[in-house]
Amino acid sequence: DPVPIDLHLPDNYVQHTLKTQKELPPITWTNWWRELNYISLAVLTITPSIALYGVFNVPLCWETAAFSVFYYFVTGLGITAGYHRLWAHRSYNASKGLQYLLALAGAGAVEGSIKWWSRGHRAHHRYTDTELDPYNAHKGFWWSHIGWMLVKPRRKPGVADVSDLSKSPVVRWQHRWYIPLILAMGWAVPTAIPGLFWGDWVGGFFYAGAARLCFVHHSTFCVNSLAHWLGETPFDDKHTPKDHMITAFVTVGEGYHNFHHQFPMDYRNAIKWYQYDPTKWFIAVCSFLGFASHLKTFPDNEIRKGQLTMQLKRLRETQDGIIWPGDAHDMPIVSWDSFQEQSAKRPLILVAGFIHDVSTFLDEHPGGRHLLVKYIGKDATTAFFGGVYDHSNAAHNLLSMHRVGILQHGYRQGLDDKTIPPSQRLRIAKY
């Protein structure tokens, strides 16, 4: 058995590597032609050129159009359900037959072998947003979309183990026959099917072959670019991955990327039934038919924790944006006599141990000025707390904003819940 490449990593591998490993020099106007990755460059420029030529010169019949869309989904699922969720993340088990089908379909997407792809993708998850991430989103939208393939990597991606894949006969088989497989699945099959069935060899080549391939490419690339740029972060905002419906539509369901980076071994990307995740639907159908099993899901309890934390994080901003009553520890402690004396000069009212200056509120009081005036220099606790009127929570909150002091020995027993305005009984606490 092959030994996992990361078995003997030291405990400080990441920090140590980032500090000591050399990067290639940055790309400049003088060195760029030496730094290009000519193979990817060829694949990613010649394919769209062929497609564009076809669009302007070859008529498109509806059968070929429909087949191209169909084949887009077939090869797309090869990547999403195969390369990504099955091999890179082991999020379910597939029967031998399904594995071969996915390996073939994935080859038709012409994005490298399962082994190469998964190695890079595991490094992306393992070192997301760092220099060891091969498609580090912090280096810009275009870098993560396509730039990282067009030039030689500036730095070796971080260690990621794929020894499990090296053991898989299907993965080994696909890696071994990769060049013939992409010629067959990427070009020959999409040309031959329209050719043999409705005589449209040329349309098949240009539309189901070249144009479809461009779409599959940029669709998958969007998982590295768009999915790290557009949308919300309902599960965690530590890193760049985001959730967005548009990304999901563009990527055959890989658009709930915030969820995915938190729970990468979950066979789902979308957890709600109404969200668009055809890759999940495909896997579920395969499982129903007996071709897939052991569909992994992250415990719901832990998923909800992530959501709760993010919601609290947002509410914490609200909490921080609100003006709260002054801290009781900063208030003067006033004797009863001093309270009486002061009350002759300004309208002070005692409620639940706190002395309140209501000068600005006398004429605003919905219950009337007279009821406040009546309690100047007196204890209005009972009246305020329902004896005369059971004030709303809003009134309690407002009251707390008028605190100016604490009555000495005035903190009566059993009143603790009255001294805390309702808006501060539930609050977001931070360790």
Added chain:
Amino acid sequence: DPVPIDLHLPDNYVQHTLKTQKELPPITWTNWWRELNYISLAVLTITPSIALYGVFNVPLCWETAAFSVFYYFVTGLGITAGYHRLWAHRSYNASKGLQYLLALAGAGAVEGSIKWWSRGHRAHHRYTDTELDPYNAHKGFWWSHIGWMLVKPRRKPGVADVSDLSKSPVVRWQHRWYIPLILAMGWAVPTAIPGLFWGDWVGGFFYAGAARLCFVHHSTFCVNSLAHWLGETPFDDKHTPKDHMITAFVTVGEGYHNFHHQFPMDYRNAIKWYQYDPTKWFIAVCSFLGFASHLKTFPDNEIRKGQLTMQLKRLRETQDGIIWPGDAHDMPIVSWDSFQEQSAKRPLILVAGFIHDVSTFLDEHPGGRHLLVKYIGKDATTAFFGGVYDHSNAAHNLLSMHRVGILQHGYRQGLDDKTIPPSQRLRIAKY
């Protein structure tokens, strides 16, 4: 000057009154005919009978239809902008002219004089949902809608002061001439305008008079029934009032009743511009034209406190529905030697001072079984916290669920933030 009736209320007025004041006997099959309020009963049954007769016997021309809708809004605004927001709640000041207009329009709604109406309404706010509330929503939808008017009140409504209104010449004038005013504004004017301008006296009487009056009645009654039944409680859920768009449409904008009960002296019911509150728009236009002034609004800071509390309340249910890691105080404290000994029998891993049993997780670990096995009986803190892999917040949360013990003397300095899983750093605290 009249003395406010509630000036000398004792501090325990509410509880004392509820305990000592007698209620009338409940309505039964034998006593109901003696308990009916025959005046209201007449108004509330004869008007719809006239309207129904008209619907089946009198043709409706479009001018009269349009005028009826218009007059519905005029008399509706008389209640909402006049009776309710101006007089009952003093939420703004109105010029003499506007006051007379509103008093006339409000008389056209035939719901009692300003003084009578405001006295009941203030009691409703002051004793919401209690026995002292004349239209206590806890007594059922139909009671709060219309029942409370059809029978004699079972108990004197709680004290509510209207001495400010007794001082107002407009209010006194309307109260004095109330019977002629309702005959004029409720019946004569809506009959005469269609009669004089397009010759439809009969249509005017049946549609702009009777039918329009029924709609205005039940529209206003909905504020006491529907607005206490249907919708959300975004500001406070201590009492029954609720916010709902449908109620707003039905009641000329009085449908944000949860807000209104929290902030009754706010001239608005809806605070968002896209919510339906034509009464607010009317007041704002009057203010723009110089007929209204001193439009009161509750401080935004306090409004946001209410919203925050309610959102936290809902999240607290989520928090309570989640399973959290066991309390550190309940865990055994384990010596290093015992940790080593135990690790030979089951997979124990030390992270940030806690000992974790990962038996159920070995084969689930996305990073592979080998990385966990390597750390059995060892301290994986550095590796887990980024040295090998900077685990997601979800991984930290999951980790905390595997805690089985605390290493004796093992709590290293500076690690405090590592011992608290991310989902517990922000949490809703309750006093």
